[in-house]
Amino acid sequence: MPLLALTGGIASGKSTISAMLAAHGAVVVDADxxxxxxxxxxxxxxxxxxxxxxxxxxxxxxxxxxxxxxxxxxxxxxxxxxxxxxxxxxxxxxxxxxxxxxxxxxxAAVVVYDVPLLAEARSGDAWDLVVVVHAPAEVRTRRLVEGRGMTEDEARSRIASQASDEERLALADVVIDTDGTMDATRRQVDELWARVGPA
Missing domain, CATH: 3.40.50.300 (P-loop containing nucleotide triphosphate hydrolases)
Incomplete structure (x- = not known):
C-alpha cells in the first residue's frame, strides 16, 4: 500500500506519467x-x-x-x-x-498523489516515494510555447514562478526523465511500477 507523491514543473509531462500509472492500476488523487x-x-x-x-x-x-x-x-x-x-x-x-x-x-492499492506544488507545500509529508518528472527548463519552455500558445516570456515567467528544478530534484527518490522519446518515458514508468506495484 505505497503512497507516492508525483510532482514536476509545468510542462514536464507529469499528467502523462500520472495517466500511465493509472493505466497500470494506480489510484491517482489529483491535487488540482x-x-x-x-x-x-x-x-x-x-x-x-x-x-x-x-x-x-x-x-x-x-x-x-x-x-x-x-x-x-x-x-x-x-x-x-x-x-x-x-x-x-x-x-x-x-x-x-x-x-x-x-x-x-x-x-494493496498503490496511491499516487499528483501534486504540482510538492516542493512548495507538501515536501515534509510522509511519502513512501517521491517521484519527480523532469525535463530541462528549455524543453519545458518550448512545450509551453508550441503546445499552449504562450509567448517565450510568458513561459519563462510561469516556470520561474515555481520551485526550481534543483529544489524538486532534491526531494526525489525516483526521477522520470521526459526529455527523450515516449517509449523511453514509458519504460521508466514500467520500471517504477515493477518496483511499487502489487507482487
Whole structure:
C-alpha cells in the first residue's frame, strides 16, 4: 500500500506519467482537482477567499473567478502566501481523506498523489516515494510555447514562478526523465511500477 507523491514543473509531462500509472492500476488523487473542489461555490474556503481578496474574485454565479484571483496574487508573494494559508489546510485534509478511502477500499492499492506544488507545500509529508518528472527548463519552455500558445516570456515567467528544478530534484527518490522519446518515458514508468506495484 505505497503512497507516492508525483510532482514536476509545468510542462514536464507529469499528467502523462500520472495517466500511465493509472493505466497500470494506480489510484491517482489529483491535487488540482481537490483545490477546485475545496474552492467550489458556497464552500467555506471560497467564502474565506472572498473575505480576504474582495467579492470581485467571485463570478455572478458565486463560483471563483480564477483569472481575477490570479491577478491579485501573481507576482505578490505576500498575497500568494495569504491565499495558500486559506487553501492548503483544506487541501491537506481532503487529500488525507481520499488516501484513506482508497486504502480502505483496497489495502494493496498503490496511491499516487499528483501534486504540482510538492516542493512548495507538501515536501515534509510522509511519502513512501517521491517521484519527480523532469525535463530541462528549455524543453519545458518550448512545450509551453508550441503546445499552449504562450509567448517565450510568458513561459519563462510561469516556470520561474515555481520551485526550481534543483529544489524538486532534491526531494526525489525516483526521477522520470521526459526529455527523450515516449517509449523511453514509458519504460521508466514500467520500471517504477515493477518496483511499487502489487507482487
Amino acid at each position: 482537482a481537490i483545490v477546485r473542489d475545496v474552492q467550489a461555490a458556497g464552500s467555506p474556503v471560497l467564502r474565506s477567499i472572498a473575505e480576504e481578496f474582495g467579492a470581485e474574485v467571485l463570478r455572478p454565479d458565486g463560483s471563483l473567478d480564477r483569472p481575477a484571483l490570479g491577478a491579485r496574487v501573481f507576482g505578490h508573494p505576500e498575497r500568494l502566501a495569504a491565499l495558500n494559508a486559506l487553501v492548503h489546510p483544506a487541501v491537506r485534509a481532503e487529500s488525507a481523506r481520499r488516501f484513506a478511502a482508497a486504502f480502505a477500499e483496497d489495502p
